Amino acid sequence: MYVIIVCFTLAVALWFLQGQRSAIRQHGKRLPRPPGTLPLAGNGLWFLQPRHRLLDWFVGANHQTGFSTFEISVPSLPPAVVISDPKNVEHVLKNNDIFIKGSFFRSRSWDLFGNGIINADGELWKVQRKAGLRFFSNANLKTFIDAALPPILDDTERSLDEAANGHYVVDMQDVFIELTTRLMGKMAYDMDMPASLPFSKAFDLASGAIGDRFQNPFWRIREFILGAPLRIAFFEVKRFGNSIVSSAVGKRAKPNITKDQSVKETDPLQDNLINSLLDHIPDHQVVADAAMNYLSAGRDTTAQSLTWTLYLLLRHPRYQDSLLEEIARILPSASRSSSLPGITYDTVLPSSLPYAHSIFTETLRLYPPVPFELKECTVPTTFPDGTWLPEGSAVIWVPWAMGRSRRIWGVDSELFKPERWLGPSGSIVLQKSAFEFPVFNAGPRSCLGKKLAELLAVAVLARLIWRYDFSEVLENKEGGCGVGGERKSQNSLTLPMEGGLPVRVKLRAEVER
Numbered sequence: 001m002y003v004i005i006v007c008f009t010l011a012v013a014l015w016f017l018q019g020q021r022s023a024i025r026q027h028g029k030r031l032p033r034p035p036g037t038l039p040l041a042g043n044g045l046w047f048l049q050p051r052h053r054l055l056d057w058f059v060g061a062n063h064q065t066g067f068s069t070f071e072i073s074v075p076s077l078p079p080a081v082v083i084s085d086p087k088n089v090e091h092v093l094k095n096n097d098i099f100i101k102g103s104f105f106r107s108r109s110w111d112l113f114g115n116g117i118i119n120a121d122g123e124l125w126k127v128q129r130k131a132g133l134r135f136f137s138n139a140n141l142k143t144f145i146d147a148a149l150p151p152i153l154d155d156t157e158r159s160l161d162e163a164a165n166g167h168y169v170v171d172m173q174d175v176f177i178e179l180t181t182r183l184m185g186k187m188a189y190d191m192d193m194p195a196s197l198p199f200s201k202a203f204d205l206a207s208g209a210i211g212d213r214f215q216n217p218f219w220r221i222r223e224f225i226l227g228a229p230l231r232i233a234f235f236e237v238k239r240f241g242n243s244i245v246s247s248a249v250g251k252r253a254k255p256n257i258t259k260d261q262s263v264k265e266t267d268p269l270q271d272n273l274i275n276s277l278l279d280h281i282p283d284h285q286v287v288a289d290a291a292m293n294y295l296s297a298g299r300d301t302t303a304q305s306l307t308w309t310l311y312l313l314l315r316h317p318r319y320q321d322s323l324l325e326e327i328a329r330i331l332p333s334a335s336r337s338s339s340l341p342g343i344t345y346d347t348v349l350p351s352s353l354p355y356a357h358s359i360f361t362e363t364l365r366l367y368p369p370v371p372f373e374l375k376e377c378t379v380p381t382t383f384p385d386g387t388w389l390p391e392g393s394a395v396i397w398v399p400w401a402m403g404r405s406r407r408i409w410g411v412d413s414e415l416f417k418p419e420r421w422l423g424p425s426g427s428i429v430l431q432k433s434a435f436e437f438p439v440f441n442a443g444p445r446s447c448l449g450k451k452l453a454e455l456l457a458v459a460v461l462a463r464l465i466w467r468y469d470f471s472e473v474l475e476n477k478e479g480g481c482g483v484g485g486e487r488k489s490q491n492s493l494t495l496p497m498e499g500g501l502p503v504r505v506k507l508r509a510e511v512e513r
Contacts, residue, residue: 022079042073080394102376116293188273199240241288301369371400
């Protein structure tokens with residue numbers, strides 16, 4: 001028995017030690033290690049912490065190292081560096097053939113994303129992106145904002161009216177998830193898709209587990225012992241993806257109806273996403289994987305970003321007041337006693353509502369929907385700062401930490417200041433290099449849904465902030481985080497708010513009487 005224990009201990013020690021031995025060099029020298037690096041364990045203990053603590057550790061390292069590249073060692077992770085210099089980030093994002101998702105990423109995310117665009121490299125990625133480009137056309141975006149969004153927002157307002165009249169607490173994260181799930185279901189798959197479907201809960205469970213796989217080197221052992229609910233969740237997600245494909249194939253196969261006719265008769269968009277995927281990809285299982293990938297990207301990230309935006313507005317009410325003033329200027333005939341009229345594609349452009357866009361963009365800076373990114377290099381490569389990586393090394397950049405970088409944003413980098421995005425006149429939304437602000441990625445893999453997410457967020461915020469007065473629930477017994485507490489993100493691939501955002505709702509017209 002003692003021999004077994006000793007052998008096991010030595011095996012674990014060697015496993016930890018191998019993570020600290022690498023050929024990575026910068027100008028012929030070893031790279032520095034971040035604060036908190038331990039002998040033998042390296043940085044592994046930080047990766048075992050809850051994700052919000054790991055992200056805060058990256059922020060602390062960024063404040064101490066600036067743009068300097070540093071090496072980390074984590075058991076089960078390939079030799080890896082963390083980059084913060086925008087020039088290095090540009091090198092990664094512009095060289096899509098050198099830096100790929102790779103086997104480390106895919107081995108952990110395969111059960112959820114399969115061959116979908118989030119996991120894919122090479123030709124498989126290109127064909128899914130081509131299908132997505134056709135769907136995210138400007139014509140489709142306009143139809144989406146003007147035709148698909150309003151009736152679903154009407155339903156959202158009816159549910160919030162009930163909460164206001166009934167004086168009960170509502171979780172706005174759930175409200176936004178319901179809204180974005182229904183929108184994606186309608187516009188992408190021509191399906192009625194409420195968030196109450198079993199797949200939604202299954203997907204949340206699966207996403208949290210996949211996020212944990214990237215941090216916990218012992219995830220296989222844990223899932224072997226406790227993974228039965230997770231395996232059921234993976235099955236449900238796959239089943240739902242296949243049902244999306246089956247439904248679309250059935251509609252296309254109706255006698256005497258062409259594919260183009262079926263799309264025009266059932267969907268206000270020129271071409272929905274599932275038909276675009278079916279047109280480009282013959283393998284229906286790959287189509288199902290791609291459909292679930294796009295659903296995750298369009299549903300979760302937008303809903304979570306809206307949640308964090310509302311949270312920041314509740315914590316900084318003066319910005320909410322400024323937003324109301326901007327809406328009143330652009331729509332002077334609007335009344336607080338009814339839904340906000342005139343919210344169209346043209347009115348939610350940055351040129352019409354620059355302050356609203358600056359609020360949403362500032363939220364993305366502090367709460368990026370994908371706070372941690374990782375890729376592998378396929379060949380030896382040298383970064384602009386002289387860092388040399390051998391083939392198979394991992395590259396990490398942390399939008400959460402970069403969004404708080406004092407080198408990029410100044411000494412007030414951790415403050416919520418939407419005005420940092422406005423020009424001197426306040427009517428122009430300033431742009432930041434995508435390599436300094438990599439929230440929507442950049443280069444060949446830049447986010448196809450960037451414009452849609454921005455316009456959707458502004459439209460939703462404008463209507464809801466105009467009609468309702470929200471107050472955050474702080475009492476712990478009602479899901480609050482306590483007076484003086486801050487909301488934290490939960491473990492996931494994206495950035496859901498732990499415990500949601502419980503609020504009380506009042507009709508603004510009644511508050512201002």
